Amino acid sequence: MTSLVANGDTSLVSDDSPINGTRRSGRAKKVPLKYVIPAETTKPSEPSQPPIRQNRPKRKAAQIAEQNIVPEDIGPLHEExxxxxxxxxxxxxxxxxxxxxxxxxxxxxxxxxxxxxxxxxxxxxxxxxxxxxxxxxxxxxxxxxxxxxxxxxxxxxxxxxxxxxxxxxxxxxxxxxxxxxxxxxxxxxxxxxxxxxxxxxxxxxxxxxxxxxxxxxxxxxxxxxxxxxxxxxxxxxxxxxxxxxxxxxxxxxxxxxxxxxxxxxxxxxxxxxxxxxxxxxxxxxxxxxxxxxxxxxxxxxxxxxxxxxxxxxxxxxxxxxxxxxxxxxxxxxxxxxSPLTTISDSLAANLACAHALEGLFSGGLSWNVPSPWKTFPDDRLAKFNLRRDQITERELPATFTSKSSRPDFDLAAARKLAEELHADQEALEAQYVAELATVQEAVEMIRGRQRDYTPAVHQWVRLLAEKGELREFIQQIDRES
Missing domain, CATH: 3.40.532.10 (Peptidase C12, ubiquitin carboxyl-terminal hydrolase)
Structure with a gap:
């Protein structure tokens, strides 16, 4: 848990848990008020008089349990x-x-x-x-x-x-x-x-x-x-x-x-x-x-x-x-x-530049740079929530248009730019995969938390009790302690 010193310093102070032992939005544990109710006793001079039964108020849950729960119901309640x-x-x-x-x-x-x-x-x-x-x-x-x-x-x-x-x-x-x-x-x-x-x-x-x-x-x-x-x-x-x-x-x-x-x-x-x-x-x-x-x-x-x-x-x-x-x-x-949106958008802009570059130089015999659609076919684009028409209809970045429109932008410069675009594509894909793994890790953490082992533990303990092993285990622990 992040802990900050309340003196204006915004640096992290190592403290894995709040001072009261919880990092939740929970309620503060407060000791209930204690009551002292004097007990009624019989006088020594009247030994034959039965003691007066003390009629203290019961909790609502206890009253309902006493009225509605019978011993035969305890087993099914436990199972449920x-x-x-x-x-x-x-x-x-x-x-x-x-x-x-x-x-x-x-x-x-x-x-x-x-x-x-x-x-x-x-x-x-x-x-x-x-x-x-x-x-x-x-x-x-x-x-x-x-x-x-x-x-x-x-x-x-x-x-x-x-x-x-x-x-x-x-x-x-x-x-x-x-x-x-x-x-x-x-x-x-x-x-x-x-x-x-x-x-x-x-x-x-x-x-x-x-x-x-x-x-x-x-x-x-x-x-x-x-x-x-x-x-x-x-x-x-x-x-x-x-x-x-x-x-x-x-x-x-x-x-x-x-x-x-x-x-x-x-x-x-x-x-x-x-x-x-x-x-x-x-x-x-x-x-x-x-x-x-x-x-x-x-x-x-x-x-x-x-x-x-x-x-x-x-x-x-x-x-x-x-x-x-x-x-x-x-x-x-x-x-x-989410960085996934930003990375996907950056990849779309990159592929739009690669597509435009191919259109400028693919007619020449010396252009041997692979097509961006060969590197990123439709099924691979779908992993980034992209479609080919989104990329081809996209407006090109100003940095690309200014560079590609210069008079000295020849075949060698185009090849160098294509290599840079390809390296950026690999880097963006690696970032996307890493961020996607982070999202999946969060989902798996929730799923892991939802895995309830209580039924299995309850069944195991119940079988031990039925076989008479549970009491022996408890007695052994008592002896060792």
């Missing part, structure tokens, strides 16, 4: 819990699992959503050199940070303009995807794919809270987000954690409600739980915006002329310096145009 889970079950799950700040996960999600022209790349610094090395254009930044009580007041934010797509976060654990969608919906000429384009068309006229609600209820996007869940137990654990958190919050509210007073906006935030949270930074028509799904409105960071990244990096560094701690852990991701 530990059985394999298919995609439809993830899709139909109406919650959102926690998502780690892992670039491969975001890249795989973009591929599944149909935004294949976008790429997520991790940033290890905010200096000009690091930012300049990103694939261009950069459509947005996702910043993961520890949410503290130093956030700015909501009074500084503006109403969402018509040209900006901004959606609120209306459910738990969705902030990573909310930040991602807030960037993707504002990306220009990104190629969203049919599902995302349909979602954008349906939500563009809605206010931010309704956009967030539409995102929460979108089975397509939620199913892809939840594809990181390995097993049914992961989904059940999410439900249980949210239920426990709700019950703790309710108990705290009931205990503190009579004593609470109205607080200004800046102090209300100070009482929120500390957790890791994702926010987005995007450029829209010459203006830089900070999009925080927890906020009702977006925040304008001002206009920019040359590069919007410098404006966004200043805001990110200011947010880092806002915290009082000497060291905090952060993570920064950039949403860029």
């Amino acid at each position: 819990l530990f059985s394999s889970m298919d995609y439809d079950e993830r899709k139909n799950y109406h919650g959102w699992v926690e998502l780690e700040s892992e670039p491969a996960f975001f890249n795989a999600m973009l591929q599944e959503m149909g935004a294949k022209n976008l790429k997520v790349q991790e940033l290890f610094g905010l200096d000009d050199m690091t930012l300049s090395e990103l694939p261009q254009p950069v459509h947005g930044l996702i910043f993961l940070y520890e949410w503290t009580n130093a956030d700015e007041s909501s009074d500084a934010r503006q109403d969402c303009p018509d040209n900006l797509w901004f959606g609120n976060q209306t459910t738990a654990n969705a902030c990573a995807t909310v930040a991602l969608i807030n960037i993707v919906m504002n990306a220009r000429n990104a190629g969203l794919g049919p599902e995302l384009q349909k979602f954008k068309n349906l939500t563009m006229s809605l206010p931010p809270p309704h956009r967030g609600h539409a995102l929460d209820n979108n089975d397509f996007i939620r199913g892809i987000h939840n594809s990181v869940a390995r097993s049914r137990a992961d989904l059940i654990s999410e439900d249980l954690l949210l239920e426990n958190k709700f019950e703790v919050a309710e108990k705290k509210r009931k205990l503190t409600a009579p004593k609470r007073k109205a607080l200004p906006t800046s102090r209300k935030k100070a009482q929120r739980e500390t957790s890791y949270h994702y926010i987005a930074y995007v450029p829209v028509e010459g203006q830089v915006w900070e999009l925080d799904g927890f906020e009702a409105k977006p925040l304008s960071l001002g206009l920019y002329e040359d590069s919007w990244l410098s404006t966004a990096s200043q805001a990110i560094q200011a947010r880092m310096l806002r915290d009082d701690s000497e060291f905090m852990s952060y993570n920064l991701l950039a949403i860029c145009q």
Whole structure:
């Protein structure tokens, strides 16, 4: 995980995990309030009186389990819990699992959503050199940070303009995807794919809270987000954690409600739980915006002329310096145009030059340079999402036309240029293959995460228990320990 020192220095500090042991957008673990209920006892002078049974309230889940689960049901429930889970079950799950700040996960999600022209790349610094090395254009930044009580007041934010797509976060654990969608919906000429384009068309006229609600209820996007869940137990654990958190919050509210007073906006935030949270930074028509799904409105960071990244990096560094701690852990991701598109376009321009060069000199007997269509037949072009007609109808680069139109551009110069074009073709193809392997690696990482070995382990342990071997193993471990 990227860790930056909150003192203005944008260099990377080695720290593989946040200070609280998680790099997720998860909730902060908070110890529930403890209650001491005095037990009722019988008086010594009345020994014949039976003890009074204490009638403590039971948890809702425990009450339902006691009323509806009988011993005969435990076996089938275990079998169902530990059985394999298919995609439809993830899709139909109406919650959102926690998502780690892992670039491969975001890249795989973009591929599944149909935004294949976008790429997520991790940033290890905010200096000009690091930012300049990103694939261009950069459509947005996702910043993961520890949410503290130093956030700015909501009074500084503006109403969402018509040209900006901004959606609120209306459910738990969705902030990573909310930040991602807030960037993707504002990306220009990104190629969203049919599902995302349909979602954008349906939500563009809605206010931010309704956009967030539409995102929460979108089975397509939620199913892809939840594809990181390995097993049914992961989904059940999410439900249980949210239920426990709700019950703790309710108990705290009931205990503190009579004593609470109205607080200004800046102090209300100070009482929120500390957790890791994702926010987005995007450029829209010459203006830089900070999009925080927890906020009702977006925040304008001002206009920019040359590069919007410098404006966004200043805001990110200011947010880092806002915290009082000497060291905090952060993570920064950039949403860029995929290099595959750029490489494919460069290859098309190269082949267009080679085709034009062949047309100028192929009539002579001394021209023995292979045709570009022999080197790149139609099936090979298809691997780069190119067609021959796209290349032949393409406008030639100005550098080629100026060089080939010079009076001294003879056969020898043409051969030398053809060799240069061929070398560039090989280099571009190697870059394309390497970038394609990176994309495939991200998809395979998600597929590997989806491989659930729980059913196999459960079956193996059950067979050991049936054969009487499991108890012996446990006793042996106890003796050795």
